[in-house]
Amino acid sequence: MASxxxxxxxxxxxxxxxxxxxxxxxxxxxxxxxxxHSFLQVTADHALAQxxxxxxxxxxxxxxxxxxxxxxxxxxxxxxQGIRTTCASRILENFVPPYESTVTAKLAEAGMVMVxxxxxxxxxxxxxxxxxxxxxxxxxxxxxxxxxxxxxGSAAAVAAGECTVSLGSDTGGSIRQPASFCGIVGMKPTxxxxxxxxxxxxxSSLDQIGPFARSVEDAAILLGAxxxxxxxxxxxxxxxxxxxxRFLTPDLKGKKVGVIRETFGEGLxxxxxKVVQQAIAQLKALxxxxxxxxxxxxxxxxxxxxxxxxxxxxxxxxxxxxxxYGARVANADNLLEMYKRTRAxxxxxxxxxxxxxxxxxxxxxxxxxxxxxxxxxxTLIKQDFEQAFExxxxxxxxxxxxxxxxxxxxxxxxxxxxxxxxxxxxVNLAGLPGLSVPCGFDSQGLPIGLQIIGNVLREDQVLQVAxxxxxxxxxxxxxxxxx
Amino acid sequence: xxxxxxxxxxxxxxxxxxxxQEEEQFATQLSNILDYFEQLSELDVAEVPPTARAIDxxxxxxxxxxxxxxxxxxxxxxxxxxxxxxxxxPKIMHE
Numbered sequence: 001m002a003s004x005x006x007x008x009x010x011x012x013x014x015x016x017x018x019x020x021x022x023x024x025x026x027x028x029x030x031x032x033x034x035x036x037h038s039f040l041q042v043t044a045d046h047a048l049a050q051x052x053x054x055x056x057x058x059x060x061x062x063x064x065x066x067x068x069x070x071x072x073x074x075x076x077x078x079x080x081q082g083i084r085t086t087c088a089s090r091i092l093e094n095f096v097p098p099y100e101s102t103v104t105a106k107l108a109e110a111g112m113v114m115v116x117x118x119x120x121x122x123x124x125x126x127x128x129x130x131x132x133x134x135x136x137x138x139x140x141x142x143x144x145x146x147x148x149x150x151x152x153g154s155a156a157a158v159a160a161g162e163c164t165v166s167l168g169s170d171t172g173g174s175i176r177q178p179a180s181f182c183g184i185v186g187m188k189p190t191x192x193x194x195x196x197x198x199x200x201x202x203x204s205s206l207d208q209i210g211p212f213a214r215s216v217e218d219a220a221i222l223l224g225a226x227x228x229x230x231x232x233x234x235x236x237x238x239x240x241x242x243x244x245x246r247f248l249t250p251d252l253k254g255k256k257v258g259v260i261r262e263t264f265g266e267g268l269x270x271x272x273x274k275v276v277q278q279a280i281a282q283l284k285a286l287x288x289x290x291x292x293x294x295x296x297x298x299x300x301x302x303x304x305x306x307x308x309x310x311x312x313x314x315x316x317x318x319x320x321x322x323x324x325y326g327a328r329v330a331n332a333d334n335l336l337e338m339y340k341r342t343r344a345x346x347x348x349x350x351x352x353x354x355x356x357x358x359x360x361x362x363x364x365x366x367x368x369x370x371x372x373x374x375x376x377x378x379t380l381i382k383q384d385f386e387q388a389f390e391x392x393x394x395x396x397x398x399x400x401x402x403x404x405x406x407x408x409x410x411x412x413x414x415x416x417x418x419x420x421x422x423x424x425x426x427v428n429l430a431g432l433p434g435l436s437v438p439c440g441f442d443s444q445g446l447p448i449g450l451q452i453i454g455n456v457l458r459e460d461q462v463l464q465v466a467x468x469x470x471x472x473x474x475x476x477x478x479x480x481x482x483x
Numbered sequence: 484x485x486x487x488x489x490x491x492x493x494x495x496x497x498x499x500x501x502x503x504q505e506e507e508q509f510a511t512q513l514s515n516i517l518d519y520f521e522q523l524s525e526l527d528v529a530e531v532p533p534t535a536r537a538i539d540x541x542x543x544x545x546x547x548x549x550x551x552x553x554x555x556x557x558x559x560x561x562x563x564x565x566x567x568x569x570x571x572x573p574k575i576m577h578e
Contacts, residue, residue, distance in 0.1 A: 302519075328564065340495075375533030380531060415515055429537065456538060
């Protein structure tokens, strides 16, 4: 689909109506969904009603904002009042939230048109969207490949033009990695910049909501709309939200860019390495000063994360007990039986695995050896970043060590799937903003992403470097060829 | 290493009923994952303070005021089983 800027101008000049734009998205969805399965639910009636309201406002001579009338896909772990929200889990298959998440409320207020709820790994646990209880999503660049995860549906939908932008959530890379695999822009903001109210909790100290878009400008506009203090989220930061688009300038003169040495080691696909090195050379050509930076504790991120995130998840998912909402198993003899069987039937294998890991490492006698130690390692990783940002403005690395892998390629070995998040996890542990921008393709035509990491609340720097790079290259202008 | 007995105990704590095959599979998989965690012992963390949240916001309070909350009926509509305005659960005590 066209950019937010183009669609906005069409609406303002009355060249197209919001209904026509919505219909374009819905027709595209109808055409490509049989191959992609990006959406768990297409909310066509809801979208057309929202578009009608926008058209009425325009007809009445009202001024409209950038996002008014723009079609968006919403990850299915964001609560939408009156619209089923499943987290791609059997246990929430028929859950209709009685309230609206802060981010979707803000977007509805801005006049955005929600076209559907996107597929994801169950409870956002996974790196390929394959743990969804309902369907597999294909990568628009090659339908035998995964779209990445956990926000794979949101990434595939934007890449394939089923909506202009979408929202995902990122706990260990779940926005940036699928953005990289699908050849689009994806951003995880600073922890606390965007309210988590109404986001179904996975690992509360790591979860953050962020945008997917075809361009850095679209991502910047959407981020501006969802960011900001919210009294309903106790971890929300009381900071002013700037107009992020005013940082989008093409010149990188004087900008200090650090290359994280440890992300170029073992396990990195040589084709990804070559393309990312070319991207770094491009940043230099744009005037940036390139420095090699060492983050020696970076590589311990995965181990720390797979203790911390499952610990938080095991506590957060205790609420699915078949009592207040969600599925309940029939004919249980007593309460304990009902809990155990409801959860056994309601959760998939990966969710069970993480609940088990979390329950084990938090159980009596193991707390110090695992959870407390992981929290201490988290401090060390944070210190590595703090030292790096004394020397540079942003850090760069590959977003993922490989391009999109085959559907079914890693499902039998859980640990191999965990290693996919090597580059992105430390950013969540330190609460920093990170973005993936398209930076090329491998020899099989699969997209590669460059990760740009900023200091706390320096989304401006991340977006500026991404924008300058994007404007100097042609990668973001390429479309996947779906038949 | 985790054996099947331990997996069974953890599953009870987590309120998960696992099949014997799942117990067997999890014993292997969780052992592999716990082995992977061993690399953390390469780091000396004795003097390092823990981080629970990367960006800490503390003492977040609000005025204790009565405000209208969600409609009771809307909430109860999602309940798997109910009696009037109560959530209904299977019996808690054994015979």
